[in-house]
Amino acid sequence: MLVVHHLSNSRSHRILWLLEELDVPYEIKFYERQAGSHTAPEALKDIHPLGKSPVVTEADRVVAESGAIIDYIVRRHSQGRLVPPQESWLYDEYVQWLHYAEGSAALPLIMKGTVAHLGDTWRPLKRHVDAELQNHLGYIDQSLAGHDYLVGDAFSAADVQLSFIGELAAFRTDRSQFKHLDAWVHRFQQRPAYQAAVHKGGPYALGNS
Numbered sequence: 001m002l003v004v005h006h007l008s009n010s011r012s013h014r015i016l017w018l019l020e021e022l023d024v025p026y027e028i029k030f031y032e033r034q035a036g037s038h039t040a041p042e043a044l045k046d047i048h049p050l051g052k053s054p055v056v057t058e059a060d061r062v063v064a065e066s067g068a069i070i071d072y073i074v075r076r077h078s079q080g081r082l083v084p085p086q087e088s089w090l091y092d093e094y095v096q097w098l099h100y101a102e103g104s105a106a107l108p109l110i111m112k113g114t115v116a117h118l119g120d121t122w123r124p125l126k127r128h129v130d131a132e133l134q135n136h137l138g139y140i141d142q143s144l145a146g147h148d149y150l151v152g153d154a155f156s157a158a159d160v161q162l163s164f165i166g167e168l169a170a171f172r173t174d175r176s177q178f179k180h181l182d183a184w185v186h187r188f189q190q191r192p193a194y195q196a197a198v199h200k201g202g203p204y205a206l207g208n209s
């Protein structure tokens with residue numbers, strides 16, 4: 001049985017959502033963020049040395065990093081669902097989004113949340129971070145113009161992986177300026193599997209991510 005080590009209010013919501021979309025049986029092991037620091041509890045380090053979430057275990061395998069976890073679940077459990085055919089160009093696009101979310105887009109969003117409390121002392125860096133936020137959110141927004149979903153108009157696991165970026169954007173900037181991105185977030189949040197994941201995983205609010 002696949003076990004999702006799920007930290008409250010975190011990126012691991014995506015993994016529950018993907019498993020709900022695919023109707024794959026799984027168990028959730030819950031971890032609460034520590035009061036004050038909002039960091040993960042030490043118990044997560046017993047599962048993987050980094051102590052981050054998401055992490056999944058299945059039999060004797062441990063898989064960390066959301067992009068790798070999504071790829072693992074899709075390869076082993078989706079029977080071709082939620083992924084373009086491997087020989088198509090759409091598959092290459094799909095892989096790009098899978099890496100892009102955490103490899104590039106997450107950094108300015110996370111940085112802005114981490115250093116905001118420094119006030120004026122981080123002003124020189126803030127200009128750069130804000131410019132990068134505009135750059136990345138603008139890129140995603142333009143990619144979604146005229147499309148319901150990221151890859152060739154069909155919902156895919158790439159939408160699940162990038163969803164965290166779209167959702168966190170609302171806590172870091174005025175997301176409504178990116179109207180295609182904003183509409184995409186509202187669209188995927190209506191999916192029954194998304195809502196089932198919130199129901200099973202607990203409340204999902206990203207203010208402290």
Ligand SMILES: N[C@@H](CCC(=O)N[C@@H](CS)C(=O)NCC(=O)O)C(=O)O
Nearest residue numbers: 010011039040052053054065066102
């Ligand atoms: N790039 C990693 C990021 C993992 C990560 O930083 N997860 C956060 C939750 S959103 C976490 O575990 N934070 C708790 C901590 O750092 O103590 C991924 O996509 O899986």
